[in-house]
Structure formats: structure tokens, C-alpha cells
Amino acid sequence: MVDADDRRRPPGSRFIWPLLALPGTVWIAVLFVAPLYVVVAILFGGTDPILREPVPVWNPADWDFTQFTYVWDHIVGSNPFFRPALIRTVVYVGIASFVCLVIAYPVAYFTARFAGRWKGVLLAALIAPFWISYMMRMLAWVNLLQTDGLVNKTLSAGGLFDVHVDWLQGHAFTVVAGLVYGYVPYMILPLYAGLDRAPARMLEAARDLGASRWETFRRVTWPLSRSAVMVSLLVTALPMLGDYFTNDLLSGSPSTSMIGNLINNSVLTPGQTGQAGAFILMILIVSIIPMVLYVRSTRSGADVMS
Amino acid sequence: MLKGALAAGVAAPTLSAFLAACGTKTKAGATVKIPSPTNPVTWPLSKANQAIDSGLTPKPGSTLRIYNYADYVSPRFLKDFEAKYGVKIRLSTFNDADEALTKVASKDLKFDLYFPSYDSLGKLVGADLLRPLNHDYLTNYDNLWPSFHDPWYDRGARYTIPYTIYTTGIGWRTDMVDTDIPSLGNPYDVLWDTKYAGNMAILDDWHTAMSMVLLRNHVANINSTKQSDLDMIRTQLLDLRQTMRPKVTISMYTDMPAGQYGLCQMWSGDAINTPYYLPKNVDPSVMRYWFPQDGKGEIDNDLVVCLAQGENPVAAHVFLNEILDNDVAAKNFGFTGYQPPLNKFTPSKLVADGYLPKTLATAVVEPSDFKTGYPLLQLPPASDSAWHEVWQEFKAGG
Numbered sequence: 001m002v003d004a005d006d007r008r009r010p011p012g013s014r015f016i017w018p019l020l021a022l023p024g025t026v027w028i029a030v031l032f033v034a035p036l037y038v039v040v041a042i043l044f045g046g047t048d049p050i051l052r053e054p055v056p057v058w059n060p061a062d063w064d065f066t067q068f069t070y071v072w073d074h075i076v077g078s079n080p081f082f083r084p085a086l087i088r089t090v091v092y093v094g095i096a097s098f099v100c101l102v103i104a105y106p107v108a109y110f111t112a113r114f115a116g117r118w119k120g121v122l123l124a125a126l127i128a129p130f131w132i133s134y135m136m137r138m139l140a141w142v143n144l145l146q147t148d149g150l151v152n153k154t155l156s157a158g159g160l161f162d163v164h165v166d167w168l169q170g171h172a173f174t175v176v177a178g179l180v181y182g183y184v185p186y187m188i189l190p191l192y193a194g195l196d197r198a199p200a201r202m203l204e205a206a207r208d209l210g211a212s213r214w215e216t217f218r219r220v221t222w223p224l225s226r227s228a229v230m231v232s233l234l235v236t237a238l239p240m241l242g243d244y245f246t247n248d249l250l251s252g253s254p255s256t257s258m259i260g261n262l263i264n265n266s267v268l269t270p271g272q273t274g275q276a277g278a279f280i281l282m283i284l285i286v287s288i289i290p291m292v293l294y295v296r297s298t299r300s301g302a303d304v305m306s
Numbered sequence: 307m308l309k310g311a312l313a314a315g316v317a318a319p320t321l322s323a324f325l326a327a328c329g330t331k332t333k334a335g336a337t338v339k340i341p342s343p344t345n346p347v348t349w350p351l352s353k354a355n356q357a358i359d360s361g362l363t364p365k366p367g368s369t370l371r372i373y374n375y376a377d378y379v380s381p382r383f384l385k386d387f388e389a390k391y392g393v394k395i396r397l398s399t400f401n402d403a404d405e406a407l408t409k410v411a412s413k414d415l416k417f418d419l420y421f422p423s424y425d426s427l428g429k430l431v432g433a434d435l436l437r438p439l440n441h442d443y444l445t446n447y448d449n450l451w452p453s454f455h456d457p458w459y460d461r462g463a464r465y466t467i468p469y470t471i472y473t474t475g476i477g478w479r480t481d482m483v484d485t486d487i488p489s490l491g492n493p494y495d496v497l498w499d500t501k502y503a504g505n506m507a508i509l510d511d512w513h514t515a516m517s518m519v520l521l522r523n524h525v526a527n528i529n530s531t532k533q534s535d536l537d538m539i540r541t542q543l544l545d546l547r548q549t550m551r552p553k554v555t556i557s558m559y560t561d562m563p564a565g566q567y568g569l570c571q572m573w574s575g576d577a578i579n580t581p582y583y584l585p586k587n588v589d590p591s592v593m594r595y596w597f598p599q600d601g602k603g604e605i606d607n608d609l610v611v612c613l614a615q616g617e618n619p620v621a622a623h624v625f626l627n628e629i630l631d632n633d634v635a636a637k638n639f640g641f642t643g644y645q646p647p648l649n650k651f652t653p654s655k656l657v658a659d660g661y662l663p664k665t666l667a668t669a670v671v672e673p674s675d676f677k678t679g680y681p682l683l684q685l686p687p688a689s690d691s692a693w694h695e696v697w698q699e700f701k702a703g704g
Contacts, residue, residue: 049687050432051411081699088703147565148585168566169504170551252507252553257703265701268405271691272698 036284043067043277052270067274082262086282089258092172093240096179100187100236101229103180108191109221112198126192129185138178138249142168145250170253178250179240186239187232194228195221230294237290241283259283339428340684342529346458349431349465351438355614360442364621366392371616372625373398373406373417377559380641383634393621401556402511410435410613418616419625421469423608424459425513425684430611436465437612443623446630451647453673454607466609467626470644471671473574473679474514474604475597477558481588482568487596494522497571498542500549507553507561507570508546512697513682515554517604518571519543521680528604528680531689540696547700554701559583559643563593574669578662579643595669605671605679607647645671 041056044063048055057063074082111122129137144150145167156163167174198221206216244260259279266276341347351357364370372379376399384395398415400406403426410420411433422430430436441447441463447455450468460466476487476496483502487493497506497518508515517528519539530536546552553567559576561567563583574595581590597603610629612622628634635646639661645651653670656662662669685693 048411048433051407051429052687052690053408053411079699081702081704084704085702147567166504166567169553252555253551254547254554254701254703255551257701262702265698268402268408269694269698270404270407271694273408 039277039280043274043281045274047271047274054273067272068278071275071278085257085262086259088172088256089241089260092176092179092258093237096176096183096240097187097233097237099176099180100184101233103184104187104191104232105229108188108195111188111192112195123192126185126188134182135245135249137182138246141178141181142249145174168250168252170251170255172256174250175247175256175258178246179243182243182246183236183240187236190232190235191225191228194225194231198224227294227298230290230297234290234294238287241287339432340686341424341428341459342683343458343681346461347428348461349427351464352431352434352436352614354434355437357438357440358619358623360440362620364391364393364618364624367394368618368621369394369396370419370618370621370625371396371398371415371417372419372421373400373410373415373613374419374421375399375401375556378421378642378644380634380637382641383628383637387625387628391621391624393618404512410615413615416615416617417613418618418622420611420613421608422611423606423682424457424466425682427459427466427609427611428684431465435614437614437616437619438464439467439612439626440623444627444630446627446632449630449632449635449648449650451649451673453676454647460609466611467630468647469608469610469629470575470642471607471647471676472605472644473597473669473671473675474509474518474606475572475574475577475595475668477562477570477572477577477580477593477595479562479565479568479592480594481592482565487594488599492522493596493598494518496569497522497552498546498550502569503550505567505569506550507555507558507567509558509571509573510554510556512694513685514604515571516543516693516697517680517682521603526602526680529683529685531686533692536689536692536696539693540699543696543700544704547704563588573644574671575642575644577643577666577669578645581663581666582643590663591665593663593666595666597668601672601675601678603679604682605675606681608644 038056041058042054044060044065044067045057046055046064047053071082074080075086076083107126111119111126115122145152147164147166147168149167151167152163152165155161155165202220202224203216206220207213211219242260242263244258244264247256247258247261248264259282263276263279266272266274266279339347339349370393372395374397378399379397384397387393388395398417400409403423406420406422407426407429409415410417410430413435444467447463447467454468456462457466457468476493478487478496482505483496485496485499485501487496490496496502497508508518516539519542520528520530520535522542523538525535527535553561555561558570558572559579560583562570562572563580563585572595574597577593577595580593584590584593610626612619612626616622629638629646630648632648632650635648635651638644639646639651643662645653645656651661653672656670657664657667684690
């Protein structure tokens with residue numbers, strides 16, 4: 001029995017959508033599922049007795065949970081020495097994302113609404129940081145922030161004050177500032193894209209109906225930009241979660257270690273490589289939660305639109 | 307949903323079978339010899355990796371892949387070598403021995419030469435990663451100090467040539483640290499002096515950093531396998547982290563001249579190199595280095611080995627021989643600050659010859675230092691693991 005919808009479809013159309021999905025599916029299988037399985041096989045695998053290198057175990061029936069248990073015990077057990085780094089990561093990423101938003105939103109708003117003919121120039125300026133590698137930008141800050149660097153020289157006002165702030169000596173402030181500086185361009189662009197698409201006639205309608213500028217922003221602009229804010233928070237917070245070299249370059253102190261540093265240290269230490277897999281799984285699980293929230297929020301937005 | 311789970315269930319074994327076909331390495335039951343000055347080792351010659359034939363020349367246009375610490379070989383020498391032999395050099399760098407060993411063990415990077423310390427040697431030979439040397443190519447070998455002709459860590463020098471010698475002590479800047487460190491009853495205590503909190507660094511090398519705690523507590527066996535010693539290391543390292551906020555790095559030779567901190571645990575070669583990186587308006591005499599006057603401190607030498615995974619072993623041998631050349635060694639010493647154990651570089655003359663300022667004379671390594679000093683040795687696997695766990699806890703931050 002063929003229903004009315006099927007009769008209306010042109011012949012062969014049932015293969016078009018799966019075919020279109022094929023490249024994406026292959027991409028995800030090769031570049032996400034397979035690497036993730038390798039990570040899991042190393043996490044639950046063994047260790048070479050001489051070099052203490054990881055020996056992946058591909059068969060789940062043979063998996064050994066020692067490395068995972070070790071990590072878990074040192075997060076929730078009696079000697080939870082991994083826990084502070086996890087808490088620090090959440091706090092640093094939370095603060096840095098918030099500060100990024102506070103900086104990025106007005107910039108994106110201005111560019112989308114008021115830049116006029118300067119919009120192209122401003123956009124180019126916003127993209128400019130991407131032309132320089134993240135590491136180079138951080139290294140530049142190392143020079144600026146060192147004890148006899150330009151920042152301290154400026155603060156000392158040409159020698160009037162004796163300023164010797166040790167910015168690079170394990171300060172949370174420096175690491176968070178580095179994260180903000182490094183990732184703020186990633187937040188501006190999706191915010192700009194979202195704000196630029198907001199229909200101007202709705203804003204005009206709000207003003208025509210007597211809403212003040214603040215009311216217009218609060219009741220129209222902000223709700224319209226909420227999904228763009230969510231996307232930009234995701235785009236910046238997720239890479240920050242795995243970041244390790246901002247801390248390495250701007251602090252180098254264990255007192256500001258983040259989960260990315262734990263992963264990096266474990267990967268490069270013979271006998272501990274599997275533990276990196278446990279941390280990676282944690283980041284993955286933590287990242288999935290906001291992803292699900294985002295998908296749910298966009299779906300409900302689509303429902304409202306329809 | 308059920309259909310998806312079923313598909314995933316089918317896919318997992320298929321994927322695992324595919325990945326298993328990519329290869330898994332196990333060497334269960336393998337044992338590792340641990341050399342020490344009192345237990346010299348003659349390594350067996352590899353059956354899988356043969357020494358190269360004599361009389362060959364490097365193939366022009368070929369690539370020589372070198373794996374080394376950053377800034378640990380003169381770029382001018384590399385350029386000269388490329389020009390002289392028509393070989394292209396590709397230099398990759400690592401931060402510490404653990405990272406290096408992890409990448410060398412993968413065998414995928416095809417490195418021809420690697421610069422390890424002798425505490426990695428047992429693992430490298432045990433895992434059959436090395437190619438035995440053909441000494442016919444090493445015509446400069448006699449330039450070495452006699453004590454390095456037949457070293458305890460590799461009798462007959464079957465796999466290694468020595469590259470540099472160095473001690474590990476304390477470096478500081480007199481314009482940033484006002485304590486007279488050599489005059490202290492226990493100079494290591496300065497690294498725990500809260501007056502310098504936020505103004506100091508320790509080496510990002512687990513064994514070197516941890517053994518410094520043992521030396522502070524007058525434990526001569528810096529390769530101790532005793533649990534009580536390890537507990538002491540843990541307590542004092544965590545205390546150091548808590549009270550001193552140390553930077554953990556190997557970039558002291560650039561960081562300290564740049565004024566990032568004034569006090570650090572330091573390798574002597576880095577100390578010798580610091581004046582080169584100082585701003586022009588700073589007097590080089592502010593840089594100082596302390597090593598126990600009685601020689602009872604940490605002393606080591608780094609090596610160069612030829613990796614079996616390399617595809618250019620002839621050029622690798624020629625490179626090794628060049629490293630032992632007096633003029634090349636002078637170039638490398640001038641650039642890295644690390645002293646080569648060659649007869650030409652008489653320790654007593656290094657200051658007079660202008661290789662380093664008088665105020666850093668304490669960084670010169672004397673042959674006698676190897677009789678009194680303590681080398682870092684490879685640890686038995688269980689102890690190695692236990693030491694690494696303490697280091698991991700330290701680096702995770704509190």
C-alpha cells in the first residue's frame with residue numbers, strides 16, 4: 001500500500017537525502033567516531049612494560065579499567081588531587097566566557113546596527129586576529145607582561161612609581177585574561193551574524209509602540225539574539241575547556257593548571273597516557289550537556305516560528 | 307532508538323576488528339638492565355638493526371631528521387653541515403625526556419638522531435629502538451676526555467656518543483635576589499624561602515626536580531626506591547607549590563634574563579647561556595650559579611644515539627663525527643652554553659678563553675666532578691611509576 005505522500009515524490013527521491021547525508025556521516029565516522037574509539041581503547045588498554053607506552057586494546061571484552069579508576073579515585077576519593085584543576089577549569093572558563101560576552105556583545109551589536117559603511121572595515125578588523133596564530137599572540141603577551149615588560153613600564157609611568165607586578169608567575173587573573181584575549185574574536189563573529197539577521201522592522205515597531213531604547217533591547221533585541229549568544233558561548237567555551245597552552249605560556253605554574261594541562265601532562269608521560277583518555281571523556285560528556293540544551297532551545301525556537 | 311543501539315553494537319566489534327588489524331604491540335616479560343657507575347653495562351648488539359657498512363657517504367639531497375631539545379645545537383653548524391654534505395636537516399624539538407620517549411617509541415616520525423640522557427638508554431635498547439654505531443665513521447672519537455671513551459652506561463660506546471656535560475644547581479640574579487646563596491648552611495633552602503615566592507622556578511623534569519628535594523635533605527641516593535624518601539619528596543614538593551608558586555619550565559635561560567623571576571633550579575649549561583639573553587643595559591655579572599663546592603650534587607651527561615627508525619643512518623654517523631670535532635663543538639658550546647667533554651675545552655681555561663664570565667665559573671664541569679657527583683639513573687619500573695605519580699600530583703596543582 002502506497003500513501004499519498006509517496007505517490008507525489010519523484011522517482012529516486014528517497015535516495016537523495018541519505019545520499020546528501022553520506023559525506024557528513026563518513027566525516028563523522030572517520031574523524032570523530034574512530035578517533036574516539038582509539039581514545040577509549042587506549043584508556044581501557046594496557047601499557048608496554050619497557051617504554052610504558054600505551055597499548056590499545058580494541059576488544060571491549062578485554063578492557064582494563066585501572067587507568068579510569070585511578071583518575072576517578074583521584075577526583076572523588078580521599079586524595080582528590082585532580083579535583084582542584086577541574087574546578088579551576090570550570091571557574092576560569094565560566095569567567096572568561098562571561099567577560100568575552102560582555103566585550104563581544106556591544107562590539108557585535110555596534111557592527112551590526114550602527115557601523116554603516118564602516119561595517120566591512122570593522123568586520124575585517126574583527127577577523128584580523130585569526131591571521132596571526134593563537135600561540136604567537138600569547139607569546140606577544142609574554143613579552144608585554146614580563147617583569148620589565150611594557151605593561152609594567154607603562155604602569156610605572158616612566159619611572160615615577162616602582163611597579164614590579166609578576167604577571168606571569170602563576171596568577172589566575174593572567175590566565176583568564178589570556179583566555180579572554182585569545183577567544184573573544186571567536187565570540188564576536190557568531191554574535192554579529194545573529195544580530196545582523198535580526199529583522200530591523202521589529203525593532204522599529206517596538207520604538208513606534210513607545211518602547212524606550214532599553215525596553216527595545218530587553219524585550220526584542222536580546223530575545224532575538226539569545227540563540228546567537230548560546231552558539232557563541234559554545235564556540236568559545238568548548239575550546240577553552242581543552243586549552244592548555246594559555247596556562248603554559250602565561251603562567252607555567254601548577255597552581256593554575258586546567259584540565260587541558262592534565263591531559264597534556266598525561267599524554268606526554270609514559271604509563272599515564274590512558275589517563276588522558278579519561279579526562280577527554282569527561283570533557284566530552286560535559287560538552288554534550290550544553291550542546292543538548294542548545295539543540296533543544298533552537299528546536300523550540302523553530303517550533304515557535306512555525 | 308533500539309535500531310540505533312543495535313547498529314552501534316554491530317559497528318563496535320567491526321571497528322575494533324579493523325583497528326586491531328592496524329597493529330598492537332606488546333612486549334610482555336621483557337626486562338630492562340639499569341646501568342650505573344658501579345654497575346657498568348655492555349649492551350647486546352641488536353639483531354634486528356644492523357650497524358651500517360664502512361666507507362659509505364651521505365646521499366646528497368637526502369633528509370637527516372634530528373630530534374633534540376630546543377636551542378641545543380648551533381643553527382650555524384646545521385647550516386654548515388647541510389652545505390658541506392648536501393643533506394637537508396629537519397630538526398624537531400621536545401621539552402622533556404618523557405615527551406621525547408613517547409614520540410620516539412611511536413617509530414612513525416623516522417628520526418635519525420636523538421639526544422637522550424643515559425637514564426633512557428636501558429629503555430631504548432630494551433625496546434630495540436637503536437642502531438649500533440660503526441666506529442669507523444667516528445674518527446674524532448679520540449677528542450673526547452679519556453673518561454668518556456668507555457662509559458659505564460654503554461661499555462664500548464656501542465650505541466652512544468657523549469654530547470654535553472652539566473651539573474644541576476641553583477641560578478639567580480643578584481639584582482633580584484639579595485640572599486648570598488653559597489653562604490647559606492643549606493643553599494637548597496632558598497628555593498623554599500617565601501621571601502622569593504612568585505619570583506622563582508624549578509625545572510620541568512620530574513627526576514631532576516624531585517631529586518633536588520633529596521639533595522636538600524642530604525640524601526645522596528637521588529635514585530632512591532625507598533617509600534619514605536618518596537613520601538618526603540611529595541611533602542616538600544607540595545609545600546613548595548603551596549608556598550612558592552613556582553613556575554615549572556625548562557626555559558630558565560631566557561626567562562631569567564628577561565626578568566620573569568630571579569631565582570631557579572638550573573642546569574649549568576643554561577646558566578652559562580644566560581648572559582647571551584640579557585638585555586643590553588643589564589650587567590652580565592648579575593647572573594650567578596651555585597653547585598655544591600664539594601661536588602656532591604647532581605651531575606649528568608647527554609648523549610646522541612642513532613635511531614633504527616631513521617632512513618639516513620650514514621648521514622647520521624657523519625653528523626655524530628662532526629659533533630666530536632673541536633671546531634664544531636666550539637660552535638655548539640658558544641650557542642648552547644653546554645660544555646662538550648672534549649680535550650680541547652680544558653675546564654680551567656674556559657673563563658680565560660672567554661666562553662663564560664668569571665662570575666659563572668661555578669658552572670664549569672670538571673672531570674673530578676664525575677667522581678663526586680650523583681648521576682640520575684633509570685629507575686626500576688615500579689619506582690619509576692611511583693615517582694611519576696608524585697610528579698603528576700605536584701603538576702596537577704592544588
